[in-house]
Amino acid sequence: MPNMLQKNFSMIRTREELLNEISRNDQLRSIYHDWNEDQQNEFLDFCTGVKGVKILYDAFFKEVMDPAAVPERLNELLSLILNQKIRILNVLPNESPHIAEETSLVIMDIVVELENRSLANIEIQRQGYMFPGQRAACYSADLLLRQYKRIRSEKNKAGRKFSYRDIKKVYTIIFYDKSPMEFHQFPNDCIHRARHKTDTGLEINLLQEYAFVPLDICRKILHNKDINSKLEAWLVFLSSDDPEWIIRLSEKYPQFRTYYEEIYMLCLNMEKVMSMFSKELQELDRNTVQYMIDTMQDEIDKQRQIIVEREAALSQQKTALLEKEAALSEKDQEIKELKAKLAQLQ
Template sequence: MEHNFIFTQERNMLMTPDFPAQRPPVIWSDPADTPEELTYRLKKNPTLYDRYQRLNRKWKGHLSDFLIGKKSLPLTYDPFFKFIFNPDYHQERLSNFVSSILGMQITVVEVLSMEDTLMDGESYLIMDLVARTDDGSIVNVEIQKQGYDFPGQRMSCYASDLLLRQYIKAKKMPDHSAHDFSYRDIKPVYVIVIFEHTISELRLESHDYIHHGKTTFDTGLDLHMPERFCIIALDVFREIPYSEIKKCSQSAWLLLLSTEKLEDAERLIQDYPWMSPIFQEIAALRRRPEEVFDMWSEALLQMDENTLKYQVERMQAENEKLKLKAEKSDAENEKLREQSKADKSRIAELERLLQEAQNK
């Protein structure tokens, strides 16, 4: 039987004449302008209103401010970042963003799986956004709310995973035999990590907010090592007064990630008119509350998982400290017990000598 497949633009819902969509997405003809109007509209859809009521006061306020047009989206949250830089729809936008960060022309041609099995076959790396460029290089972009979640060791693991992807792909190419493979064909891999809140190790007296790194040798040996790293301290960038920020595409993209207030967005569009379509896309979401709720729920879920993970790590570290303290205490107690035992023996000896002296 022949089917006519239709993808709806709003929700990418697949429909056929035999299997129609169960329910159309909630789309408003125009966005709400006041909190009262927003509440009225949400109450007309019990499911959405229930999801809204389940939010805590802080996040309910953030969501309300966006839907009534007081603020933009917090783009440092993974779902919103991917909405803006989704390589399936915005390859050129993602290419321009990465190019400005790396300081070289990069063209994204393919989005790769964000979940990958490590060499043990069981562990997984789940990355935020992974793409292949036109020269075969692989770029991984990570947004991190807290610096403690992404130490240098984790960056190295991500780079190693990207290299392994290249290696496996090259070895499995049908038009190449195993003997055709050369390690010299391995292209660079780039791990870009954007921290919203940086740890002290990433704060320098020079107030630099972007750091590029690669493996080098102390002798100056020029050997091609494919791992490339870029760390961006977004909070350090935000501390720079707007008037002192160098006007360039890199600054524009970082300002975009830092902007939530409408007046800041208007200033950004005035200085960088090519940003206007991005903010238009963000504004269009105000008419699609269900989609916004889905992204918001995903962001909060990830934040809760990260917070829980951090709490577990802190508890494990605290438990390790207590364990060491207990071991130290046990050693000290054992030493005291030995000392007490020796003292008792000494006292008994002295009492014996005293008794002998009294009997003379």
């Protein structure tokens, strides 16, 4: 009997059809048997519609949200996140050094130039890094410097004088599949927007703006409510793989049905989707290792700080003891002198 998603998306195949295709192909069969039983079942479940697809899988996300092929989708999402109309003009090569160092937790990281020549860095993290504020500030500074260098170069080539008024805003937008612990102090907030401002209310354009979207918290917030806006629809699309929610979203906002159809058409290419799933499993393992390393390093740093503080306290105590011993020694000497004087008087 067809499940809920098979009834709504006719291209979704049955478990038997998938297993038959895998068994007939030596390469596919080898890949399939390299997975453990839980991984095999997870793959079959999302391909057959028993469970919904995880939109944040790298291949699925790129299929649906490629800004070079379908910029209007990312335009709409960014417009809703940033509360202003956004239109992507170009997709730029990512030159940030943090990409080479920290790709294991990153699903997507792209830099786009907007219609007004502002730049935006959009990143999706599987497992939120530690120190999210510090990292985002560094990403933003890197983006601002990149824009500054590019505009100076363009002005020089054109023989025109550089002006700081030519520098436009830079936006750093980070989505977290599993958000850092700081965000869980705000369990009722799906989006955190930030920009620099003065303590007096003086309006001065400091160029850097941020948006942080903890999708795991969005899942909890939206779980027991209806989808009441286009922004909520996008957050459900990105965060939920619940078949019931997929159907509800597709019925209320048909554009998302198109996106799911594209993904399920991708699932018909068994070689591609199995290769993609194997890559996802490897990335998840790397994520776990990287996160454990970060966590352990943080614990080591904390323990080192405690040791330093204790050593400082012990040093102070030792100094205090030495001072007390010196004082007692002085008093002993005074007593000896008084006893000698007393003996003379007697």
